[in-house]
Amino acid sequence: MTAVYVEEGPDKGAIWHFGEPNKEQRALAEGSAWADLSHKAVLTVNGQDRLTWLNDLTTQELVKYESNTWTSALILNAQGHITHQLFLMDDGTTTWIFTEQDKEEELLTFLNKMVFMLRVEPKSVTSQYKIIKTAGKSDQFGGPYKIIKRSENPNESGMQVGTWALEAERVAQKRARLLFETDHKSIPNELGFLNNAVHMRKGCYPGQETVAKVFNLGQPPRRLVLLHLDGTEIELPKTGDAVFAENDREKVIGYIGTVARHYELGPIALAVVKRAVLTDITLKSNNVLASQEN
Secondary structure: OOOEEOOOOOOOOOEEEOOOHHHHHHHHHHOOEEEEEOOOEEEEEEOOOHHHHHHHHOOOOOOOOOOOOOEEEEEEOOOOOEEEEEEEEEOOOEEEEEEOHHHHHHHHHHHHHOOOOOOOEEEEOOOOEEEEEOOOOOOOOOOOEEEEEOOOOOOOOOEEOOHHHHHHHHHHOOOOOOOOOOOOOOOHHHOOOEOOOEOOOOOOOOOHHHHHHHHHHOOOOEEEEEEEEOOOOOOOOOOOOEEEEOOEOOOOOEEEEEEEEEOOOEEEEEEEEEOOOOOOOOEEEOOEEEEEEO
């Protein structure tokens, strides 16, 4: 197999595919595929206070969660906007975190600023460790995952797949991703993160007031939608492209997140559109028509 690599964007340097994207997607759907995610940033947090500290900083309940299981969490700013998306696992001694490579430095700087007098030690271990998506049906976080040393053989059975297959599956499952479905004003309520990356019955954390207020009102300003794109067009929309109603090219009603070619669904995309947009109207982006699936 000859690997084709991603040349730009948040996944730069990752394996895109091995020449047979549809075959890779089928293997992934069957649970018989694995993927090397060495392009992700890996951080650790050590110290006795690590779980209570992370619990106070993030949207997830981490004080009582089960060791050696993966979960996800967000870090919000004071206004409730998403600044970081984390995937975490605590092994009883260390909390392991992986996130986007483009956000590693910013995340580590933030964590170090929040240490104060607590017994915690966040640090980057990206140069030493990497994440593997192991064989098995994908869970709600895109796993199962495991951490190995970069010098270690993954020792995985099944077909190795690239990000083409992983992203096509993620889009089909409507799992939002930082840097793709988010912008500077994204809040968790819009992107399907409630009761997933956001624990709705935990104590205070930065941005909780916004999350709770919008949840109680039941009216987030925007919503995440799966788009089925017109497959007759050669050039598909790109991340960040504006979305319009089919018959109105003057009023922007949203933006494109991730675009993928799925082995069964064809060309699909995630988009974030205004809440008031009717679910049965045809949308358009970069001259490509799209139907909505909520």
